[in-house]
Amino acid sequence: MDETVHGxxxxxxxxxxxxRRIEGQTRGLQRMVEEDQYCIDVLTQVAAVTKALHAVSLGLLxxxxxxxxVDAARAGEREGQEKVDEALGAIxxxxxx
Amino acid sequence: MDETVHGxxxxxxxxxxxxRRIEGQTRGLQRMVEEDQYCIDVLTQVAAVTKALHAVSLGLLxxxxxxxxVDAARAGEREGQEKVDEALGAIxxxxxx
Amino acid sequence: MDETVHGxxxxxxxxxxxxRRIEGQTRGLQRMVEEDQYCIDVLTQVAAVTKALHAVSLGLLxxxxxxxxVDAARAGEREGQEKVDEALGAIxxxxxx
Amino acid sequence: MDETVHGxxxxxxxxxxxxRRIEGQTRGLQRMVEEDQYCIDVLTQVAAVTKALHAVSLGLLxxxxxxxxVDAARAGEREGQEKVDEALGAIxxxxxx
Incomplete structure (x- = not known):
């Protein structure tokens, strides 16, 4: 059980x-394209979804x-450094x- | 009809x-979170979806x-400039x- | 002479x-590093310079x-398309x- | 003395x-603009400088x-969390x- 407790x-x-909101927004985007809505309006909405995804990333990070x-660093210097390296890849x- | 012909x-x-693929990927992300998958793996997948959205944006642009x-510019100088301004906002x- | 009239x-x-202001800011950054100022303060300043460069890019674009x-498009359809392709690469x- | 040992x-x-290389590149950019070089070439070079600045940011981070x-986290749970909050702002x- 303990293993599945993540940040x-x-x-x-x-x-x-x-x-789920982002999934709904991508469905909304498909509707906009199917209804031939104006390119710039579609682009504005794509930018909104990208921003929402960035917010999810920052929250997870x-x-x-x-x-x-922090837990890994408190358990040991080397454990901390390894977790930092992994986080840097994600950043x-x-x-x- | 003519009005609905966009780029x-x-x-x-x-x-x-x-x-549709991006919608599927955001559903996959929800599954990863529900199954308590590792934060870094979720982050990697969020980055992949963000990249896919950027590709859609560049394609639309x-x-x-x-x-x-180009059509607006060919119709008239002022029409071209207006469309450029709109595109710059999107960029x-x-x-x- | 005419050839050197750009956007x-x-x-x-x-x-x-x-x-020139950006050049000054990068010199300021070197001073911050030489004076061993705090990493986060250096990072904040690097982000400010990056933002200033983005503003230059958007202005040039x-x-x-x-x-x-717009000029190329007004001169000819194909000329317009070629300039657009070049601009898309820059974007x-x-x-x- | 100890205070000035940063990451x-x-x-x-x-x-x-x-x-220093980035400072040289921004001087090169001024030369390009003074010599009326082509907008797209200037833009390509601005993108290169921006990329170099991003590399500096990631290195500092x-x-x-x-x-x-890691040092703060090893010194204490609260100290680690405070440093993490500060780093998140920079990210x-x-x-x-």
């Missing part, structure tokens, strides 16, 4: 709610650093995405 | 296919510039998103 | 002023679309940068 | 070298997480920049 476990419901990274992907 | 009309099917902007939102 | 020619002074692209690099 | 102290020379955050600014 975001404490606010799993909030993350799920955000992801916040939980990860607050829980997994680099986030900056480029 | 992306020519590849509406491709845009819709990409958006490409169609918009190739069709709407600025895209860069910030 | 930004009309506000070359403004672009140069911004770039604005001039380019308003002048080069994609901007979004990824 | 990046260990590779201050590398950070300074990168910043890496040092900060590896040193300041959010980086993602938006």
């Amino acid at each position: 975001y476990t404490h606010r799993k419901d909030d993350v799920l709610k955000r992801l 916040e939980d990860h650093l607050h829980h997994c990274v 680099a992907r986030l900056v480029r995405s | 992306y009309t020519h590849r509406k099917d491709d845009v819709l296919k990409r958006l 490409e169609d918009h510039l190739h069709h709407c902007v 600025a939102r895209l860069v910030r998103s | 930004y020619t009309h506000r070359k002074d403004d672009v140069l002023k911004r770039l 604005e001039d380019h679309l308003h002048h080069c692209v 994609a690099r901007l979004v990824r940068s | 990046y102290t260990h590779r201050k020379d590398d950070v300074l070298k990168r910043l 890496e040092d900060h997480l590896h040193h300041c955050v 959010a600014r980086l993602v938006r920049s």
Whole structure:
């Protein structure tokens, strides 16, 4: 059981709610395209969904650093460094995405 | 009818296919969170969806510039400038998103 | 002579002023690092310079679309499309940068 | 003395070298604009400088997480959380920049 307690476990419901809203927004985007709505309006809505995804990323990263990274660092220097390296990979992907 | 021919009309099917795949990916993300998968793996997948949305944006923008902007510029100087201003707003939102 | 009239020619002074300010900011960054200022403060300043560079990019792109692209489109359909393709390459690099 | 040992102290020379190169690149950009070089070429070069600044940010963040955050977490739970909050602010600014 213990293994499945991740950083975001404490606010799993909030993350799920955000992801469900994003799923609804991508369905709305399909409707806009099917109804031949104006390109610029579709683009504005795509930017809104991208922003919502970025907010999910930052939230997950916040939980990860607050829980997994700090816990690992408190357990041992090397464990902390390993978790930091992993987090840095995710941050680099986030900056480029 | 003519009014509903936008830049992306020519590849509406491709845009819709990409958006449906993104919708599926956001459902996959919800499953990952429900199954308590590791934060970093969820983050990697969120970055992949964000990248896919950026690709949709660039595709829509490409169609918009190739069709709407060039057509408007050919119809008149002022029409071209207005469409460019509108496109610039979308590009600025895209860069910030 | 005519060949050297680009989109930004009309506000070359403004672009140069911004770039000189950015050069000064990067010198300020070196001073911060030499004086061992706190990492987070250095990072905040790097983000400010990056933002200033993005503003220069959007300004250059604005001039380019308003002048080069609209002019080319008015000269001919194919000329317009070629300039649009070139601009799209720059926009994609901007979004990824 | 101890106070001035930050995350990046260990590779201050590398950070300074990168910043000096970026300063040179912004001077090069001014030359390009003064010589009326083509907008798209200027834009490509601005994107290169922005990318170089992002690399500096990620390097500083890496040092900060590896040193300041892990050290703080090992000193105490609360100290670790405070450093994490500070780092998250910097990451959010980086993602938006």
